[in-house]
Amino acid sequence: MKKYARLLSAGLSLLLLLTSCGGGSSETPAPSQDAAPSAEASAPVEPASEEHSFTYALSSEPDYLDPAICMNSNTSAVLGQLYYPLFRYDQNGNVQNLACESYTVSDDGLTYTFKLAAGNTWSDGQPVTAADYEFGMKRSIGYGPDSAYAYLLYSNVAGGAEANENMMDVADMTDVAIHALDDSTLEITLAAPCPYFVGLLSNVVAFPLRSEFAVEHESTWANDPAVPTNGPFKLEVVRDKEEVVMVKNEYYVHADDVQTTTLTAKIITDPQAQLTAFQTGEIDLALSVPADVAVNYADDPALLNLDVVSNTFLWMNCTGETNPALADANVRRALSMAIDREQLLTFIGATSTRYPLYGYVPKGMADADGGDFRSNADAEEPYAPFDLEQAKSLMEAAGYNENNRLPITISYISSNTNTDICVCLQAMWREIYVDVELSAAEQKAYAQARKAGQYQIATGSTSADYLDPYYYLERWVSYNQGYKQVNDPTYDAMIEDANAQIDPAARMEKLHAAEKYLVADNAYTIPLLGSSQLGLMNPNISGLKFDPTNSAYFDGLSY
């Protein structure tokens, strides 16, 4: 019996040893509750009429909640609820004034003067001033290489590039042309005209921050609930890899319109798990769900089909270094013409969630006349029409036929949808004497090979950081490519010329011409599909705001 007791005690001490290291909790503690409202006598006293909570899923853990380093939609899906920026895109992609009441632009298109709306208050009761916006923007510019979106500011604002390069402190940025003229006036001067500049100020890097809380060049302060924010919600607690809990900010300028009292972002990485959590009612909104939801929930009011700006296209290695045939514009055009995009949609089973794309710029970008850039262009002429006969004759003219077929390899990131797309292309191109070999790779390996030019044709997909056709068209300018698969001085000149136009109509006209040159005349890239964002939301709750840059806002939810 003695031996047995020893075994038991050994086992117990082992257990104790292990559990004792398992006790550490990672929570950032919430500050003593309601410390803020009692501090100020003028606090707006909101009789908590009804408690409403809303839970949404994030497909990965957000980074530190520091606007300067935010680089993915899961982090911005939290930040967007905490801060109240100058501008925001609405669901149609139009720029909407939030904290900015009005603004003026100088005649040369360089100097913007923003007038801030009254009543904008931090969650600790202090008024939000123009200097807070100035600090937030300058801090992003000087943060360092970990700030992925600082380029939106520093590449436009006069003096910004140098400040970014040298990782300057805000105090030293006197030459960066962002200045708070008084508490409610902000002036920004650009290095060159940028017709879509106010839209860029909707990005997280332009959020206001309090200089006494937001430490420069680092982010660990950001998950502390004591840091004041000025959005509809304020931070309650961050539980690493688990959830972010936010509560209504009573000091928010439009707090009366916010019905939600507790907002929780739960981290659920697996799409199937998001679906299950939605079905069990553990979450009210899932935006990363399996694709078959479109079919299974087709007639259900819970199904969301949200407009986002995103395209799927083919990278073409036009240098001919890996496949000489691809240096021939006619071969590339034939490849584009041989694709029946309607059939492609049906084949991959995405008729309700994607649409055929006949130009490189997807739907959701405003044209000069207020209409949609893509729809306007398509109404005149689709740049990538399906025309099998002409595709065949182009290939025959280039010397290909049944006996002399062209071998091509398509590289893609391994996924079900990508595989389906490539298999479909393989079948369609067989008709025009092309034999396709498929080459799937894991994401990072694919990116490295493609960036080194080790590919012939590759599938790609781009969603927009800001809503202007220039965002898409600029990518094919030679200096915007590490490996110059498209290197055409004519195209570079067309884009530069377009962007030099101050008149919006002339600028858009030139962008249309450039896109036609890119896609129809040269097939430097082959557009395939545009997509929308699928989701499931509790049908008893309405008022979700969703903008085409893939951001959701919960201030307008009603129950």
Place this chain on the structure above:
Amino acid sequence: MLKYIARRVFIGLLTMLFLITATFFLMRIIPGSPFINDDESVAAQKQYAQLEAKYGLDKPLTEQFGIYMKGLAHGDLGDSLIKKGKSVVDIISTTAPVTMRLGLTAFVFSMVVGIGLGITAALSKSRTLNNFVMLLSTIGVSVPNFLLALFLMLVFGVYLEIFPTIGLKTPLHYVLPTIAVSLHPVAMISRLTRTSMMEVMRQDYMVLAKSKGTAKWVVVLKHGLRNALLPVVTYAGPLIANLLTGSFVVETLFSIPGIGSEFVGSVTNRDYTLIMGLTIFMGFLVIVMNLLSDVVSAWVDPRIKLDK
């Protein structure tokens, strides 16, 4: 005994050193980089170069290894390359306890249920019960845990709505993931226990004990089980190490913020420092648990003489 342990610790250290070196160079052979993405704009190119420089990835590989080992000697595992601003130690200390809580629950559950089933099957004359245990253990070793996890989520979470399926907040949250990770060990343990228990029950000393008129439960527990558990103890070491390092599939499906899903994510992201940190941590666990299990076996079984 001490000499044996000292020797094992030394071998363990050598193993760790080999593990660290091999992982460091192997992970760098995989194509891709933590900062690479499909964006090629001037800004993205510039950012890529700046990040490589900031984290020292532009230096020669051997130099980077030297820097890493130097940091390691000072107990510095570095910062995650992908999770901005978070240190590897932070990440391990927030995720490991979660996995440990689930792992220990599953360990205790597997031991109790596995041994219980094994003894019952060994002692019972009932064919049905025996067949049931054999069937369960066959299913347990052959059904992959993601299938079981999805099945449990659908049946008990979605349709019956008995158990929650997200996270590990309350004791109820532990039920489904515990079953999902325990099925395989339960099957293994019940099989091991049953076989060795049946073997032990046939031994002469058991017959002697019974013929002395000792109470049946004393015979079974004191003389039978103690000897029958030896193979289970040997299995328990690797099992606990396995449970404590977490299961990627179960953690992902049940959205458990544990270390198993972190490990797979770090490789997909090429988060070099995090890969290294987690490898070292998990390697350490495995080595220590194996050592403990050997020592405990020796302690229990007088036939094992470690010093020889």
